[in-house]
Structure formats: C-alpha cells, structure tokens
Amino acid sequence: MPDTPNLLVIHTDEQSCWTLSAYGGTLVETPHIDSLASEGAILTNFMVNVAVCTPSRGVFLTGRYEHVHGAYRNNIPLNRDEITFAQALKDRGYDTGYAGKWHLDGPPRPGWVHPERTMGFDDAEYMFNRGHWKKIEDTDMGDVQPTVFNYRTMGDEKTYPTDWLTEKTNEFMTRDRENPFCFMLSIPDPHPPFTVRPPYDTMYN
Known part of the structure; x- marks a missing residue:
C-alpha cells in the first residue's frame, strides 16, 4: 500500500451493521457494499460513543468527545477551531471533498x-x-442553487439522493489530479422516512 493512499469514506445514516451481509446480516442483500468490504477494511469492534446524529458525526470527524468538540446535541455547530481528519489530510497534501448530509452546522x-x-x-x-x-x-x-430538493416526488436512478450523491462522488474521484484524495460520501438513508425508489420498494416486505 502506498504511503498516501486514496481514501473514500462512505457514511450512511442510522444504519445498523446487522443489515449488511458483510457483517453477517441476512435481512437484505447488499452485494455492492459487500464488494467494497471485501476489497477494503472491515472493522469488527468499532462503536460510536454517542448515538445522537450531530455529536456522533463530530466524534467521527474529529476523534474527540462531544463535550470537547462542542456539538453535544443535535443542531449545535461543531467548534470552529476543531481539526477534522479532512483538515489533517489536507495539510499533508491531500485533495479533500464531501457530498451529502453534514448536520454539523447548527x-x-x-x-x-x-x-x-x-x-x-x-x-x-x-x-x-x-x-x-x-x-x-x-x-x-x-x-x-445547483439543485432542486424535492420532498414529495420519488427520484429515479439518476435523481434519487443515494444515486445522485454517488455520481457526484464518482465525478470527484475520476478527475485528473497529482495529489492523493480523501472524499467522504454521506448518504442520508436509511434514516426515516423509510421510502425508497423502484425497484427496491418492492423487493422486501
């Protein structure tokens, strides 16, 4: 492995590891995630130290407890002077990027x-x-305003948020560049409301 590998962080919202067959789950089929897991890293003893969204995200990004990084509950912003792993990598020459839900801005x-x-x-x-x-x-x-957010209409394979954000991630990763990159894709599903686009909406009862 090179000293400066490219890093892709995929973060889903409120998803139990037991829904993934890579972790032994049998409830749903997750072939693409399983493929990534087989070629990446599987963490078998990795726990969040706070279950609430905003503080948990802050802990993940900074490596610091929620009472230290400031975002100790939802809708409280992360302290401006916190150093995230993205900033640390950027300082070491990485190109950094992010697409998706942030929930650390107050x-x-x-x-x-x-x-x-x-x-x-x-x-x-x-x-x-x-x-x-x-x-x-x-x-x-x-x-x-590069996009229009739509609460009422279900997207398709190009406009459903998981697909749309994944495409934006692919665009970033396939650009010509001289530096290594770190990109975080933060998918807002499967957080409620539990509605998905076809054909997944009819695959399971």
Missing part, C-alpha cells in the same frame, strides 16, 4: 453549507446541512 435548516464551515473538505459543493429528500435534480441555476 440550527435545523436545510440547504448548502457555507464554504467557511466545511472544516477541511475543500470540494464541498454538494454538502448540505440536513434533509432527507427523495429527489435531487441538477438545474442551470449556477453556484447559488
């Missing part, structure tokens, strides 16, 4: 995270503070 408002609050993730155009939309669409509205 009040419970949807929308894009301000560039000053991306905490070491340089390419964070598709980082949003919170929200569990079922359809995200690209528009021609430019940098101000």
Whole structure:
C-alpha cells in the first residue's frame, strides 16, 4: 500500500451493521457494499460513543468527545477551531471533498453549507446541512442553487439522493489530479422516512 493512499469514506445514516451481509446480516442483500468490504477494511469492534446524529458525526470527524468538540446535541455547530481528519489530510497534501448530509452546522435548516464551515473538505459543493429528500435534480441555476430538493416526488436512478450523491462522488474521484484524495460520501438513508425508489420498494416486505 502506498504511503498516501486514496481514501473514500462512505457514511450512511442510522444504519445498523446487522443489515449488511458483510457483517453477517441476512435481512437484505447488499452485494455492492459487500464488494467494497471485501476489497477494503472491515472493522469488527468499532462503536460510536454517542448515538445522537450531530455529536456522533463530530466524534467521527474529529476523534474527540462531544463535550470537547462542542456539538453535544443535535443542531449545535461543531467548534470552529476543531481539526477534522479532512483538515489533517489536507495539510499533508491531500485533495479533500464531501457530498451529502453534514448536520454539523447548527440550527435545523436545510440547504448548502457555507464554504467557511466545511472544516477541511475543500470540494464541498454538494454538502448540505440536513434533509432527507427523495429527489435531487441538477438545474442551470449556477453556484447559488445547483439543485432542486424535492420532498414529495420519488427520484429515479439518476435523481434519487443515494444515486445522485454517488455520481457526484464518482465525478470527484475520476478527475485528473497529482495529489492523493480523501472524499467522504454521506448518504442520508436509511434514516426515516423509510421510502425508497423502484425497484427496491418492492423487493422486501
């Protein structure tokens, strides 16, 4: 392994490891995750030290307890002077990026995270503070609002958030670059509401 490998962190929201067959789960089939697990790392004794969303994310990103990093409950922002693993890697020459749910920027408002609050993730155009939309669409509205969030309409294989964010991640990873990269894909599912796009909506009872 090179001294500076490329790093892809895939984070799902409120997903038990027992739903993944890579960890022995039998409830659903997860062939793509299993494939990634077989070629990556399996952590068998990795526990969160706080179960609530915002503080748990802060612990994961900083390696520090929630009473230290400041985001001790939901909708409290991460301290501005915290050093995330993205910042540490950036300081060592990595290109960094993030797409998906952030939930570390304070009040419970949807929308894009301000560039000053991306905490070491340089390419964070598709980082949003919170929200569990079922359809995200690209528009021609430019940098101000590059997508339209849709709560009521179910997306397809191009606009369902998991698919859409994965495509943005692929775009980042396949760019020509001289530096190693670290990218975090934060998928907002399977957090409620428990609705998914076809054909997955009819695969299980």
